[in-house]
Amino acid sequence: MFLTRLVYASKKSPKFCSSDIDDILETARKHNGSLGITGLLCFNRQYFLQALEGPRSAINSTYYRITQDKRHSDMLILSYEEIRERNYGSWNMGYVPESSLTAPQTLKYSIGSEFDPFSMSSKSACMLLNDLSKTVPII
Template sequence: MSADDTTLLSLVYTSRAAAPFRETALTHLLEQARSLNGARDITGMLLYRGERFIQVLEGPAHLVRGLARTIGRDVRHRDMRILMEEPIEERQFEDWTMGYRSLQGERDHAPAGFRDSFADLEYADERSTTLRALAELSLWFRVRADRSVTV
């Protein structure tokens, strides 16, 4: 067994939808991802807004990298860019097979200092910008997910 088989990896990418997704298409994509990723021991978070995806994938390094290659060839995506890839000690999204939040059409605003977009990550070259943005998006997603459970 190689280290790549046992090392947990977190990979974050952004891409653009090749064509706008309707809510039913997003639901189908989510169901497919949950099924396939659950069988592969891959967890993560998926956000979609303004024809852009950002996804965090976590799991065994060789499986996460293989899935990223598959996504990069998927005709539903274009302009895929890996923002971050690093070994992790533990999963940030272990509670979800694939956490999901469609930001399409949501009109409530994030508190001052938080973001509701990730457009600036598309061209960010500074690692600290990417890490800060991902932490903010992760927090936003978790707060929203918790709020929807308690409402």
């Protein structure tokens, strides 16, 4: 019953190949749709940054499932909180492709213009996701 949002970062693993992103999105949208999960995923061929929002237990079981995925590693939770209202309610898993992660937008919230969510504070990471969801086309 507790609506929750989790934001995490991870690193592409050697197992990841470039067509995987489509599979991930397809699977994510199918599962998330049935579990009441919405969210946003950023990827720059090196790092992932993802927001998941939905029922507290579904967020946890999905996050657990994602931790088992060999296509990425080093998962790092950046933020986890009870919410009243979703921010990414329009997408079962919106996708911000690399081309939209432009240097200026990244730089505004990061210590450098390369997108590297591991070096971001949790507040800055959440602000970047929110900013992207309002300014770039979500696929």
